[in-house]
Amino acid sequence: MTHRNFSSARLITCSIITLILFSSCRKEKLDIQSPNNRRCSTYLEQFEAIWEGLDHTYVMWDTDTVDWDARYEKYRPIFASFDANGVDSATYVNTWKGVINGLLDHHMTLFLWNPSEGHKYLIKMAPHLPSRVTKYATQVEILKRQSGISNFIEYSDTTGKYVSSVFCLLPGKSTGKHIAYLRLSEFNMSTLFDKSAPADARAPFRAFYGDGDTAWFTGVTNGAVGKSDVESIIIDLRGNPGGSVSEISPFIGSLLQNMFHWGYTRYKQGLNRMDYTVWEPLEFECPRSHLKEAKPIVVLSDANSVSCAELSTYILKTIPNGTFIGESTYGGTCALSPNTDVTFNLFYTGCFGDQQLYEKNKPTHPEDFSYFMYSGTYQVVTTEYKSLEGVGVTPDIEVPYNDSELSAGVDSQLNRALQYLRTGK
Amino acid sequence: MKKNFLLLLTFLALGFGLTAQTSTPQMQQTAGEESDVFSPVGRWTLGVDAGLVFNTLDAGTAYMKNYTYMPRLSFSYGFNLRYQPYKWLALRTGLYYIPKDYVLMQVDSITINDKIEVFARGEMAQNGYLNVPFMADLSIGKKVRYHLFLGGYMGYWLNGSRSGGALPLMSVRDSYEYSEPYTFDKSRDNRFDAGLTYGLGISIPCSKRVGIDVNMHWYYGLTDLQKRLSRQHNPQYNTSFLLLVGATYTL
Numbered sequence: 001m002t003h004r005n006f007s008s009a010r011l012i013t014c015s016i017i018t019l020i021l022f023s024s025c026r027k028e029k030l031d032i033q034s035p036n037n038r039r040c041s042t043y044l045e046q047f048e049a050i051w052e053g054l055d056h057t058y059v060m061w062d063t064d065t066v067d068w069d070a071r072y073e074k075y076r077p078i079f080a081s082f083d084a085n086g087v088d089s090a091t092y093v094n095t096w097k098g099v100i101n102g103l104l105d106h107h108m109t110l111f112l113w114n115p116s117e118g119h120k121y122l123i124k125m126a127p128h129l130p131s132r133v134t135k136y137a138t139q140v141e142i143l144k145r146q147s148g149i150s151n152f153i154e155y156s157d158t159t160g161k162y163v164s165s166v167f168c169l170l171p172g173k174s175t176g177k178h179i180a181y182l183r184l185s186e187f188n189m190s191t192l193f194d195k196s197a198p199a200d201a202r203a204p205f206r207a208f209y210g211d212g213d214t215a216w217f218t219g220v221t222n223g224a225v226g227k228s229d230v231e232s233i234i235i236d237l238r239g240n241p242g243g244s245v246s247e248i249s250p251f252i253g254s255l256l257q258n259m260f261h262w263g264y265t266r267y268k269q270g271l272n273r274m275d276y277t278v279w280e281p282l283e284f285e286c287p288r289s290h291l292k293e294a295k296p297i298v299v300l301s302d303a304n305s306v307s308c309a310e311l312s313t314y315i316l317k318t319i320p321n322g323t324f325i326g327e328s329t330y331g332g333t334c335a336l337s338p339n340t341d342v343t344f345n346l347f348y349t350g351c352f353g354d355q356q357l358y359e360k361n362k363p364t365h366p367e368d369f370s371y372f373m374y375s376g377t378y379q380v381v382t383t384e385y386k387s388l389e390g391v392g393v394t395p396d397i398e399v400p401y402n403d404s405e406l407s408a409g410v411d412s413q414l415n416r417a418l419q420y421l422r423t424g425k
Numbered sequence: 426m427k428k429n430f431l432l433l434l435t436f437l438a439l440g441f442g443l444t445a446q447t448s449t450p451q452m453q454q455t456a457g458e459e460s461d462v463f464s465p466v467g468r469w470t471l472g473v474d475a476g477l478v479f480n481t482l483d484a485g486t487a488y489m490k491n492y493t494y495m496p497r498l499s500f501s502y503g504f505n506l507r508y509q510p511y512k513w514l515a516l517r518t519g520l521y522y523i524p525k526d527y528v529l530m531q532v533d534s535i536t537i538n539d540k541i542e543v544f545a546r547g548e549m550a551q552n553g554y555l556n557v558p559f560m561a562d563l564s565i566g567k568k569v570r571y572h573l574f575l576g577g578y579m580g581y582w583l584n585g586s587r588s589g590g591a592l593p594l595m596s597v598r599d600s601y602e603y604s605e606p607y608t609f610d611k612s613r614d615n616r617f618d619a620g621l622t623y624g625l626g627i628s629i630p631c632s633k634r635v636g637i638d639v640n641m642h643w644y645y646g647l648t649d650l651q652k653r654l655s656r657q658h659n660p661q662y663n664t665s666f667l668l669l670v671g672a673t674y675t676l
Contacts (some may be wrong), residue, residue, distance in 0.1 A: 027658075028650065028660075029484065030487055030657060030660075031485065031487055033487075034486060034487075034488035052657065055655060056659075151641070269529075271486075272613075273655050274613040274651070274654060275550075278605060280603070341535060399619035
């Protein structure tokens with residue numbers, strides 16, 4: 001063998017060995033279990049499952065500032081010690097509060113099952129909603145006493161199945177003109193059109209939008225809002241906790257004149273924290289029989305207006321003929337579906353865990369450390385890509401909730417809305 | 426970064442280290458070698474080539490059973506420069522535009538109100554890279570020469586776009602279709618690209634200085650497309666197969 005041939009053989013051999021060695025430099029693929037159907041038999045496994053689940057499905061990682069890895073390092077040994085030494089209920093709950101403390105998602109609620117106690121725990125870290133329930137009934141009573149009010153129709157649900165709503169006409173800017181008022185307790189209006197729903201449950205909606213063909217979703221037909229004597233509109237979403245996102249479009253689209261682009265949405269796409277889909281525009285199409293003429297609209301919302309109510313408030317504030325009066329909304333603007341069969345199992349984002357624990361308060365396997373994480377599926381931002389999560393929608397005209405005034409029979413937020421629509425100021 | 430630097434050093438060592446072992450190339454030529462018209466020992470050769478690239482994204486999908494990353498065919502082009510210290514060995518580099526595209530498909534079905542609904546979503550990711558290979562080009566043959574390429578490459582993720590279609594989430598459209606530039610995120614995207622390259626080729630002389638090359642190259646990425654942002658990270662790597670046809674000119 002010549003020196004040159006020896007060199008070339010050595011070179012080829014060295015090169016091939018080098019290539020083989022380097023080709024093993026790729027890191028291993030992440031191999032993890034789905035957090036949606038994971039079974040846990042210890043405190044530590046429950047912690048690992050929820051931590052991992054949020055790590056790759058949480059939709060707010062692009063804006064959240066919580067150091068999630070540090071939470072892992074801090075809390076993993078604590079949960080391991082629970083397995084070794086046991087733990088009392090208060091410590092268990094407080095430890096979990098510490099794990100999710102500060103996460104931005106204002107919908108986030110963690111349902112936990114401790115098999116040793118046979119008890120479900122519910123942990124919510126976002127600020128609690130102000131307790132104003134009885135005062136919302138007071139607001140309706142004050143409305144009833146407004147001078148010049150007519151056509152007052154109220155459906156107050158006592159079954160917990162249907163949406164409560166209020167319709168009336170209030171005196172407008174000039175004689176013979178009216179302000180159409182509609183208030184609804186939540187965005188689950190489709191329940192009103194169930195066969196089982198009482199006919200009077202639909203009455204406020206019928207009065208506002210009209211009979212339509214089959215439902216209010218048809219748009220504005222022969223309802224008050226489309227009549228020439230109605231010059232402006234008040235949509236009252238105070239105390240409205242939200243509901244079905246799909247109802248925003250017909251509810252508001254019926255009052256608009258053109259398709260309206262109001263924001264963007266996206267969700268997780270992949271296992272890494274910053275893996276997202278592209279931003280998809282959020283738009284409304286007006287139903288066939290939409291309101292043909294743009295009328296001034298005031299939306300009333302407060303700190304108890306959440307989720308769909310906030311998004312509706314934002315849209316009504318954004319349209320050229322819309323004004324938001326009241327106080328900043330809650331700040332839970334992610335959209336979500338707790339039905340993991342049609343969300344997590346398709347998109348791998350948002351709520352995950354034992355659906356039965358969430359719906360029926362009993363886990364599928366009572367011997368397991370079961371869990372259900374209720375959190376946003378879709379991120380929603382404005383047309384300027386600004387997230388309202390944890391911030392809420394700020395009013396054009398701020399009128400804070402005033403408990404003592406309400407007790408004295410004065411609804412200053414409603415009064416300001418009436419003043420604005422009657423004077424333009 | 427340290428790893429990237431080590432990779433660079435290795436490629437340089439593989440390439441230019443060899444030239445250090447070589448004495449003046451012309452001095453080693455034999456009378457027989459001088460008679461070969463297409464073995465320009467001690468000379469530089471310039472080439473241009475273009476062809477097809479077939480890229481695959483290697484990424485884990487774990488429990489995401491409806492995720493499939495599918496390879497995609499694109500068009501690549503570039504030029505190469507080689508220096509031949511020995512008849513059997515050349516050192517080769519160049520500059521190539523290589524689209525490293527792939528398609529993410531999500532196909533699944535769900536049952537809603539006793540009806541089976543099919544859910545389908547696809548997204549084509551187009552990622553343009555500029556790659557600089559450093560290869561040892563080992564060859565045999567008389568007139569037609571057969572090549573084995575071994576080495577590495579470095580590059581830069583130049584541009585990207587995302588296009589696809591999906592069922593609308595909260596929109597009023599029947600479907601949502603999009604095609605938009607990819608927005609790079611400094612905190613997420615790793616635009617430095619490096620890896621191994623190897624391949625086979627044939628060079629056919631047309632005249633004393635001009636020839637035709639047909640090459641197959643594999644670009645085996647060793648740099649993750651994303652930076653590690655959490656303790657649990659799913660790495661993503663490109664593997665590209667190129668089939669290139671080109672012409673060469675020996676200076």
